[in-house]
Amino acid sequence: MIGEHYCDFGPTLAAENLTELHDIHLSVETVRQIMIAAGYWKPKKGAAICVHPMRERRARLGELVQIDGSPHDWFEGRADRCTLLVFIDDATGKLLQLRFAPTETPLGVHAYPA
Template identity: 55%
Template structure:
């Protein structure tokens, strides 16, 4: 049901009707009406012609009751959600979108797929995810219980000898180096 048949207007449309009626009754000019409405003089004349042609009901938005330009066709989101639930529940939105396009011929935007997955509870936005706190690794209580060894390949002798690896032995309990070897 459109606004034209029901007679329901928005406040903006009611304001337009009042101003256009003032133009018809010659209280204000079309130029002044255009300034009040924030439109061009030419658009104001178009509105005036629509009012004369259809009266106040002719001023209602003709888009009322129609599907939006960016709205998905009916059933497409449900079809995509069903495929995602059955086959791609563990995928992220980008990969799920690519698979829907490649294998099923459903052309949806990444953000559309993300929104569908968030509403279905298949994807949690990054800001809402629980922070991963790494488990701390405490130092060993006794000396010699754990020795960490680290090595580094480098031209330690700056071309005066062969390239070597420096090995360092560090005790976990005391953080002291137990030895260093260049081999």
């Protein structure tokens, strides 16, 4: 059944379809094992090796300020969509400033006080 209809599906979707469409109740792990044995599914490799080692935080407040933007419908349709810009001090992890801007561009960041 799996080879006929679901050989190109993932184990979770195949198990759901077997239950809903064919009244065959198998756990996702059982379907996964069947698919691996038949060659339809390849198990995932282990966790990826971290290529970039963690770096030390900066020593002093203000030495490095990281800026991140989060585009969202912050005002739930009562205003245009915008991006929340967050200024984070690397040494302390403190939020230095939050600001709404139309987009995450240098123009939204240029007025940050030094």
